Amino acid sequence: METGVKTASEAGTENGTGDPRGAGGGPGRRRARWVTGGLLALLVGALVVAGLLWLPRPQPRPAPPPRLAPAQRALTAVTAGVPAALPDLVELIGAQETRLKTRPRDARAWAVLGAAYVERGRRTADAAHYPTAERALRTSLKVRPRGNAQALEGMAALANARRDFRAARTWGEAALKADRKRWTTHALLIEAYTGLGDYEAARGTLDRLQALHSGPAVMARSAAVYWDRGWREDAAATLSDAAAAAEAPAERAAWLERAGHLAWERGDREVALRHFTEAVRLDPDQRAAQAGQGRVLAALGRTSEALSAYRLALAAQPSPQYALELGELYESLGLEQAAHAQFDLLRAQVRSATAGGVDEDLVLGRFEADHGDPGEALRRLRAEWRRQPGIAVADALGWALHRAGEHEEALRYAVRATDKEQGGGVRSALYAYHRGMIEHTLDRSGPARRHLAEALRINPYFSPLWAPVARGVLEELGEPPEVDVPAA
Template sequence: MENEAGTAPDVAPRQPSWYRRPRFVGPLAGCVVLGGVLLLWPFGGSGGGGAAAPAPGARAHAAVRTGVTAALPDLAALIEEREGRVREHPRDARSWAVLGTAYVEQGRRTADATRFPKAERALRTSLSVAPRGNAEALGGLAALANARQDFRAAKTWAERARAAAPGRWTTYPQLIDACTGLGDYKGAQAALDRMLRLGSGPAVLARAADVYWERGRPEDAQAALSDAAAGAGSPAEEAAWRERAGRLAFERGEREEALRSFEEAVRLDPDQRAALAGQGRALAALGRTEEALSAYRAALDGQPLPQYALELGELYEARGLAGPAAEQYGLLRERVREDTAGGVDGALVLGRFEADHGDPAAAVRRLRVEWRRQPGTAVADALGWALHRTGAHEEALRFAAIATDRVHGGAVRSAPYVYHRGMIERALGKSAPARRHLAEALRLNPYFSPLHAPVARAALAGLGEVPDVEPPE
């Protein structure tokens, strides 16, 4: 199989300067990098003085192979083209791999888990035709496993892809996601370091931003995402990076900045449903409830993720609208069942839902299994909170500490995680740490949840002021 790192000009043998000292690299550099990738593809130019515009399928092909977001119409064109190709040439391993990876991206963008079994069949067909050195199919299977939230399988496939083509930088984002999902933060950092030595450009910057955020470096994360958006090669790609930037801004409590990023993402790509859900969060935080409800409903229309249904249900509940909230919670359960049929692991979102709105004991059972399988920070937080909701506060605190302890990967300083820890400490009568963590949660993001942020404020007020005494030695 062709080694992508050997042909694409965005693969460099040295570490990019922005990584040694995080800063803005400027839009021109990013555009040149991605432009170089796109111009290498055989788009079928006219041979005249100017290059012909790439066809939709070619645009999506370039995006899929370089790990960036493709527009949904372009993805559909690529899939139609590759389906026709493999019908005529069933032993074309490259086309099977591209088709399978395109199915993964389409399923991820539309929350259509029925795409995933088709993706798996295509990718395994590619491997059966070309079992040796087929890094593209192996990387596609890693992407599929990550999309299904099966991080252990994703790590296995990513490591096989890396062994098949060590210089192929596009393998490393999948390895980073898998390591993060398994709570292996040293592994994620090592994969990032290797990726930075092999590649550069917007996709690398954006992936680095994810790791920076997880490691408690929000300024570096935001700078890297700004550079990625400036260097994007298509509206859909830029929209994806601006959506991520909006997410980081919201998690810092910056409502207006988050809303601007989300609105720009939707302007660039109306199919960017994650940005519509982000608008819902930001608008709710700004008190613009009706607009927030509309944004969430639009997001769910195009990408019916269980997480969006949970957020919309909690917004309804916070406004005292029990009926619409129950409708969204029912949709969440239905979506998890449908996703499970497509191989998606919905244990985390279902556990979070059950802990607050269903059966906390069932949430504990489900999340204990998930913790044994893939012990990431998000699972530690969810399991700790579910245990607290069943009254098992001592054990709950152990998991909440893992989710918020910098030594164990809790450097992200998530407001919901810190809130959960503070409420657990309050239940245990640990007033001083409870006061400290509840205050920190509200300082990180006073608007982290329309349902739980008011509870945090009330709990903090109930703990009273810090006693005016000398701290112990």
Template sequence: MDNRVWVPGTSLLAGPPTPRRARRWLRRVLVAALAGGVVAGLGLMLPEERPHTAVPPPAAGAQAQAQVSTAVTSGVPAALPQLTALIGQQERRVRARPEDARAWAVLGSAYVERADRTADPADYPRAERALRTSLRVRAAANAEALDGLAALALARRDFPTAKEYGEQALKAAPNRWTAYPPLIDAYTGLGDYKAARAALDDLLELHTGAATRPMVMARASAVYRDRGWREDAVAQLTDAAAAADTPVEQAACLTGLGELAWERGDLQDALRHFEAAVRLDPDQRAAQAGRGRTLAALGRTQQAFAAYGAALARYPSPQDAYELGELYEAQGMAAPALAQYAQVKALVRRQVAAGVDEALLIGRFEADHGDPHEAVVRLRAEWERQPGIEVADALGWALHRAGDDKEALAYATAATDTSKGGVRSAPYAFHRGLIEQGLDLSAPARRHLQEALRLNPYFSPLRVPAARAALDALGDPADEAVPGAGG
């Protein structure tokens, strides 16, 4: 029986999805507005509008700030207090010397990273203004600004734009390693796995320094994870954590190891890594949420509520709020679940207002807790624009929820067929299994539901019971031969 909390007719966003033509028009307007005039939010005038002013003398700790500046533009994570200090320093610098293209690029990149660390999208428009100003000041060979714009596009889930800027950055500085990670993520988000692997191969052939090698290994780990090479992914991240120079870098690697342990259902290992990451870096948001997820799977529900609550109080992420809502729902706590879903809606609206493409999260929410038909409309548009594996899975599931299992199966297969770019994922296998059950394909349905529970017996507090119930309904396999596992 489906006991989920339903919120019919309550879309995360008012109104239908923005048509592609309207989105293109809006983007042109925003770009034109951002390219000239006063830099809003900082009160800064562009170079031709303001006379030159001498840069103030270096403040105490300037050498440390210079190191953080280099880290930010080199793809190495920085501690949140250091980021905040760096942003203040760079804001003062661009006020004093508005023609300093690198200062604008550092400022923009620091905004992007701070937004990622805090889940506060208000930094994204600031980042875009700073990075576009850097390009306006110096358009030629400005790889730092292009890297920053690629990272910003990725943070907003705009893979076509990330690909565009990433390729420009690579052309401007072919031996600069920071151009490759955004390109790898962009190609993956666009479903171009051959290009993603080629970009990783090129990255691994570069002679990167010791300071950046851990982040290169972490990037390789992410690609290996996506391809299902879990042991290779763990080995790369373990080496990266051992080689990390700072607690923040090490915490990022340990968080990744926690995620890998979670995905294979190793709860104790996942919790150990998440808690170690939080001890090293209390601002490691993903580790905080991972800790809540793992505690819930261990049956330590009250501690899980507290962990999620603490994470959301400091870093209100819509994805984390969604997870907490489903945990309440799984515990039969309908009122707190509905309150949490209301928070998800508010947080999604805030993200969208800052230019983030939240079609994937909106589609997932609508499919399970709102209007599945609206989910299909939104996810079809997203698939047309950036046909990655996550979108294939979400669209297939939305079609299933809307009653079209035949079409749903094509997308679910694309998400799970590892021979064609799909991945081995417990939620994806669960979705495919229920779609196949709806089509009376008992043998493959049983196989994929069993695979979901084998990959991670704890993958969702709501969907694990549904998977077990579906398997019970399917019963034991018939005596006739079962087709090969394939896909």
């Protein structure tokens, strides 16, 4: 009997589901679909998370190194044998003196204090700091008499600063006996050997230094040795690398100043001025660079700026060498009174330096030979030659002999200063000028012409006084005579 009402089974068959519970399915089937959907969602989520994990993520920036306090910066520089900023040195000295009030038996603190005073004296040209440095270093050696390489090295640095290269060699070699691997001592010994004219020892010590250590300070010391050997391009490139690698502004400024000096010695005024200017920007207390600016600006004809640069340098670092250069610049300008004022200042500076144990006979001998008493110059420079017969002393002694009328003997020393076979590998316009003028006096026209031309070729601006003299004598000598070639 048909009632018109379909059963659930029939409805399901008609809907095509084959399920008597209808198109929506029962609770069991709906649960299965939810589980399947959930698993799919979890899988997709996992894939999304995995993809995010594979995406490159920004790397955290490394934390900058902690900034050192001024005293710590100076301590790092002093113990590494590199230039330190002057304000930092003042902080370090104060910190060490405070420490020693409560720890008077601290040998290391005494050694650091002594080294800091040496560096301060060198940076300011104030020799009054050197006796204080010596007392501190000797106290360190008294507190710790054995194996105190740091204090022995400090004594070597002090002797170099005083231009007592024989004592520097003794102290440096004693420091090496205490610690053979102390690379900073090797750098000091190179300076001492060079001052004594022992270039073979200087080169051997450089080899050992380079085997022990690398870095800007070693590069700078290497450049000095290369320059003394006449390797000008190697020296300039190595100093450029040293300046680029230095991190502390005071250290970088020091290497830039040396690079500027080498550029000046080559007659490259623009490069020299760029180096000197950058050095002063990095370290306003870099007075050697300020004096260098004066030297170059005078050669560029910027006289007012040159005078200002020299005065600034001398006001803060009363160096006899700067006073001599400024006096000669005044003299070249016809300002005799101003020149004599600088020469009087030079004598006063030498007296002050001598009171602090500094040997200034080299610069004083040069001054006396050209502007004072050649006999006094000769006496001083003969004694200096007996103490430390380096190339600079050979040149100055030869010139003093010439000015005193001893031309034949003068030539022997001039040859020593300019002959590679005798150690004089450095190419110096001043040395070549001196040799050429001595040869001119001895009527040796060919060699005189050659060496005066060499001086002007090395650096046409080497002196506001003597470069014009070299040009005048060359014009007087004229061209070399033509020589007939014998017939074959």
